[in-house]
Amino acid sequence: MSASRRSGTTDELGPDEPERAGPVGPDGSDLLAALLDGMDAALCAFDADGVVTHWNREAERILGWTAAEAVGRHGFAGWAVREADAEEVEGRLMAAMQAPGRQVHEFALLTKDGGRVLVRTQSAAVRGPDGKPAGLYCAFSEVHAQIDLERSIALSEALFEDASWGVVLVDADLRPAVVNAHAARSLGIGRTSALGRPLGELLSQGVEELESALTHVLAEGAPPAPAEIWVSVRTPDGEQRRCWRCGFVRLASPLAEEPVPLGVGWLFQDVTEAKQGEQEASLLRFRTNQLHRAARAAGECEDPREAATVHLDFALAGFADHALIDRVVGGSVGADGESEGEAPVRLVRVAATPSGAPGPSLLAGAAGLPVRYGQGHPALQCVERAGSVRASVGAVAAEQAREWALARRWPGDSVHALCAVLRSRGRTLGVVTFLRGGGRSQFERADAVYAEDVAVRIAAALDLAGVVGRE
Numbered sequence: 508m509s510a511s512r513r514s515g516t517t518d519e520l521g522p523d524e525p526e527r528a529g530p531v532g533p534d535g536s537d538l539l540a541a542l543l544d545g546m547d548a549a550l551c552a553f554d555a556d557g558v559v560t561h562w563n564r565e566a567e568r569i570l571g572w573t574a575a576e577a578v579g580r581h582g583f584a585g586w587a588v589r590e591a592d593a594e595e596v597e598g599r600l601m602a603a604m605q606a607p608g609r610q611v612h613e614f615a616l617l618t619k620d621g622g623r624v625l626v627r628t629q630s631a632a633v634r635g636p637d638g639k640p641a642g643l644y645c646a647f648s649e650v651h652a653q654i655d656l657e658r659s660i661a662l663s664e665a666l667f668e669d670a671s672w673g674v675v676l677v678d679a680d681l682r683p684a685v686v687n688a689h690a691a692r693s694l695g696i697g698r699t700s701a702l703g704r705p706l707g708e709l710l711s712q713g714v715e716e717l718e719s720a721l722t723h724v725l726a727e728g729a730p731p732a733p734a735e736i737w738v739s740v741r742t743p744d745g746e747q748r749r750c751w752r753c754g755f756v757r758l759a760s761p762l763a764e765e766p767v768p769l770g771v772g773w774l775f776q777d778v779t780e781a782k783q784g785e786q787e788a789s790l791l792r793f794r795t796n797q798l799h800r801a802a803r804a805a806g807e808c809e810d811p812r813e814a815a816t817v818h819l820d821f822a823l824a825g826f827a828d829h830a831l832i833d834r835v836v837g838g839s840v841g842a843d844g845e846s847e848g849e850a851p852v853r854l855v856r857v858a859a860t861p862s863g864a865p866g867p868s869l870l871a872g873a874a875g876l877p878v879r880y881g882q883g884h885p886a887l888q889c890v891e892r893a894g895s896v897r898a899s900v901g902a903v904a905a906e907q908a909r910e911w912a913l914a915r916r917w918p919g920d921s922v923h924a925l926c927a928v929l930r931s932r933g934r935t936l937g938v939v940t941f942l943r944g945g946g947r948s949q950f951e952r953a954d955a956v957y958a959e960d961v962a963v964r965i966a967a968a969l970d971l972a973g974v975v976g977r978e
Contacts, residue, residue, distance in 0.1 A: 549626075552633070553643040557582045557601055560642065569626070569649060571619030587616050603630040604640035613650060625650045673751070673777075676758070678770040681706060681721050693749070693777060695742035711746055713738030717753075724755040724771045735778065750782040751775040787953065794957050797821045802964065811972035815965045816858045816868040819939070822961040823860065826954070827925075827941035829918050830868065832857040832965060833878060833886060834929075834937035852890055853877040854938060857969070862918050878916055885915070886938045889926035893935060895955040898924040908945070917942055925950040927958040929966035936969050 543550050549566035553559055562577040570587060580586060582600075584593035596614050603610040609631045615623045628647040635641035666674045666687060673690030675683050683701045691698040694709050707714045716736050724730070733754045739746045758769040801821035805814035819830050833854035856871040856878055880887055885898045900911040900922045912921040921942040929936040939962050943950070950958075 548646045548648055550644075550646050551577070552645065553582070553600070555604070555640060555642055557597065557643075566647070569618075569624060569647075570616060576619075583616065588614070589617065600628070600630055600643060600645060603645075604632040604643050606632070616647075673773075673775045675773045675775075676770055677721055677773055679725065679768055681718055683709075684770060690775070693740070693751075693775075695740055695747075709741065711739045711741055712748075720753065720755060721771050721773065724757050725768055729754075729756050735782070748779075749777055750779045752778045790953075793825065797824060798960060798964070805964070805968065811968045811970075812857065812870055815968035815972070816870065818961060818964045818968065819858065819860075819868045822941075822957075826957065828944045828947070829860050829862075829921060829942040831859045831917075831940040831942075832868075832929075832937065832969075833940070834969065835890060835935055836875070836877065852887065854880060854886055854890070857937065880916060881914070885924055885926045886940055889928050889938045890935055893928050893930065895928070895959060896926045897950050897955065898926075899949050905945070912942075920944040923947065923949045925954060925958050927955070927962040929962050929969060931966040931970040934970075936966050939965055 543561060543563035546563060546565060549569050550561065550563045551559060551566055552561040559577050559580050559582075562572070562574040566577070567573050572587065577587075582593065582597045584590065584597065588596045592614065599610075599612045599614070609629050611627065611629050613625065613627045615625050618624055626647040627650050628645055630643055630645040632640045633642045633644050667685065668688060670687055670689055673693050674685075674687040675690050676685040678684045682703050682705060684703075686694075686698045686701045688698065691701060694701055696709065701709060706718060710717070713736055717738065720730070720734055720736070733752050735750055735752050737748065737750050739748050753773060753775040755774075756772040758772055760769055798821070801818045804821070805817040808814040808817060815832060819832065823830055834857050836853050836855050854877060855875050858868045858870050860866070860868050885896045889896045898915075900908045903911070908922050909919045912919050915921075915924075917924065917940075922945050923943040925941045927939050927941075929939060939958070941950070941954075941958055
């Protein structure tokens with residue numbers, strides 16, 4: 508009998524196109540035996556009369572019968588199958604000699620020690636030089652092993668097609684080798700477009716942390732728990748900041764005696780909304796706690812103006828870098844915030860954080876000189892609107908940002924501002940201004956809500972201090 512041109516494996520047990528039978532010399536027989544014994548699938552062959560002509564080591568491992576005991580027997584009857592099943596099994600196998608292509612069957616075989624093994628066989632005819640069937644080539648494996656293989660394949664296909672989380676196979680060079688549909692959508696790129704590209708071309712931020720995690724997994728193995736990594740993804744609509752909860756597994760070849768690293772399986776799920784919710788809840792708890800602490804500390808101040816600075820100092824923690832309190836003088840401000848009369852509204856400094864060094868807010872002197880705010884200044888807009896006003900210098904050079912801040916009478920390192928109106932008993936008393944330096948985010952709507960809460964407390968203290976304000 509001649510061997511198939513393709514070696515059998517557990518995921519492909521038999522030949523697609525068996526060769527024609529032909530004479531095999533002594534050297535060819537040895538080579539054929541070596542090839543058959545080196546295969547991972549159980550292989551056997553029958554001649555046209557149904558006599559076993561080949562039996563490899565994997566067949567011996569599964570059933571326990573050696574090649575010497577198997578070769579030369581007629582079929583499986585009386586030794587590898589029960590007598591009651593022998594006719595049916597032989598009929599199925601020998602029918603493959605007359606059928607085109609490869610035939611697949613499942614039945615039970617007997618082991619040498621009398622046990623039963625359910626196997627899946629794939630058999631095909633081997634034809635002689637005249638084109639007539641000269642024998643039968645059969646490969647078989649234990650069904651549970653085949654089922655395990657099929658489950659593994661099905662799981663892999665499901666992960667890469669239907670999974671609701673990202674799955675990326677990263678090679679040893681830290682480049683994507685396989686990307687599933689969910690991961691491609693998260694990266695804002697096509698599945699094939701991401702293959703072989705450095706991660707730095709797919710992500711603008713978070714690359715170093717991600718590559719460090721992948722390198723660690725390649726060297727040390729999977730971490731004991733998932734890791735949460737913040738990244739910025741490049742998309743056609745611009746960069747998007749996302750938080751991914753990542754799991755990693757090291758991949759090694761199952762065919763080598765020593766583990767050969769193939770890369771890392773990287774699984775991730777987008778948890779941005781959940782993390783933002785957690786952060787907002789944590790921030791809200793912190794700010795509420797600060798307001799309570801400020802109220803208790805301010806209650807011990809004899810001077811209401813000092814109480815106002817206490818509220819300001821507690822509000823600054825984790826919120827802003829600088830703060831200013833200005834009171835209204837001159838003009839007349841109605842309940843709707845509109846200026847009444849010809850005299851313009853002016854603002855006089857009440858307190859401010861020290862410039863150039865951290866420390867508690869300081870009360871201004873008694874001179875009462877108006878701050879030289881230009882027309883349209885955010886603090887003046889705040890008074891006119893009787894509501895919060897946000898301002899930011901935007902993305903400009905450092906020197907331009909400094910000029911922007913100084914022109915508005917703010918510390919030179921200010922790039923973001925939030926002004927909240929101070930109102931008490933229907934009167935506008937002034938403005939509290941919070942300032943953030945470079946490297947910090949702009950003030951958001953939630954920040955304005957917090958600033959307004961602080962402004963209410965500061966306004967109450969200034970009202971007690973006799974800051975008259977305007978009706």
